[in-house]
Amino acid sequence: QSALTQPASVSGSPGQSITISCTGTSSDVGGYNYVSWYQQHPGKAPKLMIYDVSNRPSGVSNRFSGSKSGNTASLTISGLQAEDEADYYCSSYTSSRTWVFGGGTKLTVL
Amino acid sequence: EVQLVQSGAEVKKPGESLKISCKGSGYSFTSYWIGWVRQMPGKGLEWMGIIYPGDSDTRYSPSFQGQVTISADKSISTAYLQWSSLKAPDTAVYYCARHLVVGAVAAPFDYWGQGTLVTVSS
Numbered sequence: 001q002s003a004l005t006q007p008a009s010v011s012g013s014p015g016q017s018i019t020i021s022c023t024g025t026s027s028d029v030g031g032y033n034y035v036s037w038y039q040q041h042p043g044k045a046p047k048l049m050i051y052d053v054s055n056r057p058s059g060v061s062n063r064f065s066g067s068k069s070g071n072t073a074s075l076t077i078s079g080l081q082a083e084d085e086a087d088y089y090c091s092s093y094t095s096s097r098t099w100v101f102g103g104g105t106k107l108t109v110l
Numbered sequence: 111e112v113q114l115v116q117s118g119a120e121v122k123k124p125g126e127s128l129k130i131s132c133k134g135s136g137y138s139f140t141s142y143w144i145g146w147v148r149q150m151p152g153k154g155l156e157w158m159g160i161i162y163p164g165d166s167d168t169r170y171s172p173s174f175q176g177q178v179t180i181s182a183d184k185s186i187s188t189a190y191l192q193w194s195s196l197k198a199p200d201t202a203v204y205y206c207a208r209h210l211v212v213g214a215v216a217a218p219f220d221y222w223g224q225g226t227l228v229t230v231s232s
Binding site for chain 1: 145155156157159169170172205215217219221222225
């Protein structure tokens with residue numbers, strides 16, 4: 001069970017949109033619509049931003065959206081704000097009835 | 111209000127045993143899967159395993175199977191993560207977290223504990 005593959009870093013300017021990819025296999029991302037995204041600020045616990053590929057929990061800004069195509073899921077953040085600067089992790093349910101995280105992506109708001 | 115409150119930071123020597131805890135409140139503890147996530151210094155999140163306190167059904171990541179034990183005491187709404195013999199690479203922050211959906215193993219973590227720093231050093 002390998003970690004899902006995410007880019008190590010992405011960056012964007014305030015107001016722009018960015019997309020973070022998360023690539024797995026047919027045994028995880030591609031096989032289930034159970035992909036989640038978490039935001040983590042330094043020294044803080046992670047926060048759920050997207051679940052079941054594209055659903056937002058109550059209280060999460062609609063600037064955050066998720067999608068999936070084949071074995072790759074994506075998180076898009078539109079209208080970037082300084083407070084979005086954080087680490088982002090994807091996670092997927094797997095055929096082993098467990099979960100796996102991605103390696104994480106550091107988002108820098110320029 | 112749902113809360114997960116974890117036990118405090120620990121400093122241990124290699125070879126020692128340890129059990130850290132996570133107390134849930136504000137919800138039906140026996141109805142939601144609860145799990146553990148490791149974050150080594152400066153590194154990413156790693157899914158370790160989960161337990162369903164209602165019947166103690168437990169799932170482990172292959173990476174952690176046999177290395178740690180996850181348990182729960184539903185009488186006091188507390189989940190545990192334990193090691194029988196710690197190693198220096200076990201140094202990390204460990205988070206507990208609850209699943210979003212009642213009874214569903216295929217659900218993400220919605221509520222998280224504050225994290226417990228475990229330091230293993232001789």
